[in-house]
Amino acid sequence: MKRLALIAALLIGSAISAHADTDIWTNVLKQKRGDDALNTDSSFCDAQLGAPQNGTPTSAPYKRCMRAPRGRYG
Known part of the structure; x- marks a missing residue:
């Protein structure tokens, strides 16, 4: 029983600490x-x-860089 516990x-404990760190960038310009x-x-x-x-x-600062006029991801 102790082994099962x-x-x-x-x-x-391992499930709580495991998580994905994913950044998702969306194009906010009208152009493709x-x-x-x-x-x-x-x-x-x-x-x-x-x-x-x-x-x-x-x-x-990284988020601001990605939102710069050349890309406009946000």
């Missing part, structure tokens, strides 16, 4: 832009500010 506690434009814009912002790290919130 231990296994259950470990599963619950593909994934290649998004990759170009994110590469530019990565070079300027550094790529967002997994497990940390995306910084406000």
